[in-house]
Amino acid sequence: MSLFPAPSPSGVSVRPVNDEFHGDLLEISMGPHHPSTHGVFRMQVTLDGETIVKLKPVFGYLHRNHEKLGENTTYLASMPYTDRLDYLNSMTNNWAYAIAVEKLAGQPVPERAEYLRIILAELTRLLNHTCLAGFLLQDSGAMGTPLMYAFREREKILELFEALSGSRMMCNFQRFGGCRVDASPAWLAAAQGVVDAYGSFLDEFEALLTGNEILMARTQGTGVLTPQLAINASVTGPLLRATGVDYDIRKVDAYGLYSRFNFRVPLGAHGDTYDRYMIRILEMRESIKILQQALRELPAGPVMDPKAKLRGFRPKAGEAYGRIEGPKGEIGFYLISDGSPNPYRYRVRPPSFVNLTILEDMCLGQTIADAVIILGSVDIVLGEVDR
Amino acid sequence: MSDVPSAHPDSASGSAAPALVSDQEREELRRQGILLTKMEDLYNWGRSNSVWPLNFGLACCAIEMIAASMARFDISRFGSEVYRPSPRQADLLIVSGTVTKKMAPQVIRLWNQMPEPKYCIAMGACAISGGPFKQGYNVLKGIDRFIPVDIYIPGCPPRPEALLNGLIALQEKIRGQHLTGPNAPRHLRADDRCEYPVPEFGAHDLEPPANPEVFQPPTIVRTEK
Numbered sequence: 001m002s003l004f005p006a007p008s009p010s011g012v013s014v015r016p017v018n019d020e021f022h023g024d025l026l027e028i029s030m031g032p033h034h035p036s037t038h039g040v041f042r043m044q045v046t047l048d049g050e051t052i053v054k055l056k057p058v059f060g061y062l063h064r065n066h067e068k069l070g071e072n073t074t075y076l077a078s079m080p081y082t083d084r085l086d087y088l089n090s091m092t093n094n095w096a097y098a099i100a101v102e103k104l105a106g107q108p109v110p111e112r113a114e115y116l117r118i119i120l121a122e123l124t125r126l127l128n129h130t131c132l133a134g135f136l137l138q139d140s141g142a143m144g145t146p147l148m149y150a151f152r153e154r155e156k157i158l159e160l161f162e163a164l165s166g167s168r169m170m171c172n173f174q175r176f177g178g179c180r181v182d183a184s185p186a187w188l189a190a191a192q193g194v195v196d197a198y199g200s201f202l203d204e205f206e207a208l209l210t211g212n213e214i215l216m217a218r219t220q221g222t223g224v225l226t227p228q229l230a231i232n233a234s235v236t237g238p239l240l241r242a243t244g245v246d247y248d249i250r251k252v253d254a255y256g257l258y259s260r261f262n263f264r265v266p267l268g269a270h271g272d273t274y275d276r277y278m279i280r281i282l283e284m285r286e287s288i289k290i291l292q293q294a295l296r297e298l299p300a301g302p303v304m305d306p307k308a309k310l311r312g313f314r315p316k317a318g319e320a321y322g323r324i325e326g327p328k329g330e331i332g333f334y335l336i337s338d339g340s341p342n343p344y345r346y347r348v349r350p351p352s353f354v355n356l357t358i359l360e361d362m363c364l365g366q367t368i369a370d371a372v373i374i375l376g377s378v379d380i381v382l383g384e385v386d387r
Numbered sequence: 388m389s390d391v392p393s394a395h396p397d398s399a400s401g402s403a404a405p406a407l408v409s410d411q412e413r414e415e416l417r418r419q420g421i422l423l424t425k426m427e428d429l430y431n432w433g434r435s436n437s438v439w440p441l442n443f444g445l446a447c448c449a450i451e452m453i454a455a456s457m458a459r460f461d462i463s464r465f466g467s468e469v470y471r472p473s474p475r476q477a478d479l480l481i482v483s484g485t486v487t488k489k490m491a492p493q494v495i496r497l498w499n500q501m502p503e504p505k506y507c508i509a510m511g512a513c514a515i516s517g518g519p520f521k522q523g524y525n526v527l528k529g530i531d532r533f534i535p536v537d538i539y540i541p542g543c544p545p546r547p548e549a550l551l552n553g554l555i556a557l558q559e560k561i562r563g564q565h566l567t568g569p570n571a572p573r574h575l576r577a578d579d580r581c582e583y584p585v586p587e588f589g590a591h592d593l594e595p596p597a598n599p600e601v602f603q604p605p606t607i608v609r610t611e612k
Binding site: 061064080152 | 446472485497520522
């Protein structure tokens with residue numbers, strides 16, 4: 001056993017576990033009950049002093065049989081279950097599932113519904129990234145205050161969701177061929193108010209935090225992810241773009257009507273935790289631009305295709321994969337139909353589960369306290385990781 | 388003067404003897420700056436207004452639990468904003484979300500680690516009965532199969548107001564408890580068992596699948612028409 005081991009895939013030199021020359025290594029178990037594991041996630045960490053030499057994630061504490069239930073219920077009955085995948089972002093989960101089924105059935109969507117979907121998805125992105133920034137700063141030691149600000153803004157967006165869909169978190173709003181209900185002029189005016197005020201909230205939030213010296217010292221150079229590793233591990237979303245790879249499904253696929261919108265894709269340069277925080281802040285500013293355009297150009301018309309069939313829905317035999325750029329990355333649904341009312345196979349491509357696979361590579365050589373903020377910057381939701 | 392303990396309507400422990408001090412006399416004494424109360428009322432008043440929950444989130448409901456502690460709903464108005472990460476310092480276990488069969492032993496272990504007097508709130512449909520995931524092979528059909536639940540809050544997820552309502556109901560329950568007799572808190576009763584058996588993660592199901600001391604399945608009686 002060499003004293004100078006080969007560097008790990010992420011380029012960090014870490015000596016092997018159980019090296020007789022050095023002192024004892026300490027194995028600790030973080031979670032499933034731990035205040036900063038964002039749910040019931042567990043990490044088996046091996047420490048040399050304070051430095052992480054091995055990290056093994058343990059999943060499955062929230063495995064709720066989502067995919068098996070999806071095969072035993074009808075297509076429409078799976079829609080409320082998708083809300084509970086990533087329970088912060090029910091609107092984007094609904095949309096990804098609706099796209100998959102619409103591909104399967106060849107179902108067109110009216111223009112107004114596409115605009116409404118974009119409005120709701122971008123509001124969801126604002127909500128998710130705001131909450132993420134709050135939780136990340138909570139993890140890095142800013143107890144309470146940033147999270148209070150984040151949840152204050154979250155409540156404003158949740159009010160909009162509740163007014164439209166009847167539920168704060170579990171919206172169950174999209175249907176195959178459109179949206180469930182139309183947005184009233186009063187709702188659109190309220191949404192415009194929230195969107196107009198969001199920029200000043202971000203200014204306030206950034207004035208408090210972005211240039212903060214403690215935050216910079218804590219996050220810059222922490223948990224560096226290389227673009228090569230990110231691509232090889234099929235990491236998507238803000239985590240990938242923070243490494244400098246220009247890949248956004250809104251641009252690549254141009255699903256929905258995103259090709260009509262002018263927005264930029266912010267990219268990071270270092271791939272560290274600070275970049276991942278900044279990417280989210282910049283993406284929120286782009287989302288505000290998209291929302292302003294969408295609310296300005298929202299066309300009149302129906303929100304549901306008149307030929308869409310909800311009851312007795314049986315798509316012809318075949319398979320389809322529908323994906324969108326969710327706030328956490330590529331969320332996709334893969335469906336195989338055998339012509340019956342239930343899907344033959346129902347598979348979710350969860351962004352935060354795939355993004356979590358490179359956690360060990362980011363954490364090696366860092367201290368145990370940094371593992372907490374690296375995990376926070378990956379942005380996991382256990383409902384989606386374990387499904 | 389709602390923050391000062393007053394005589395609870397049913398705090399006379401069932402004794403038919405007339406009260407030694409009437410309410411008018413008690414009020415007159417209070418006006419003179421003398422607080423006359425019972426040990427029991429003082430004890431319950433203190434306990435009910437400082438229920439510290441365990442900082443323990445399971446699933447979707449945990450987000451609404453966090454929202455309840457944030458600025459708009461502000462659970463600290465009811466004395467419960469001190470979320471403790473350690474079960475040794477917590478009074479209240481809010482089971483906020485789906486308990487899977489892999490997670491159930493840890494939840495019960497946490498409950499065993501909490502010191503008495505302790506209370507449990509089952510928040511949301513999943514914690515009560517398995518909720519929308521009840522058909523799943525890996526979901527526990529209600530945490531009340533293993534530990535005693537004081538308050539059930541329905542909803543999927545319940546709104547933060549519902550959690551606050553559940554907390555107020557729990558506070559009323561605490562204020563109604565006596566130091567002696569059958570309505571005493573669990574730790575003051577002689578027949579109390581502090582440890583609840585932790586199930587094993589077996590080959591097909593949890594072993595045992597329920598704790599018969601806590602949970603009896605309801606008997607379904609079919610009536611002929």
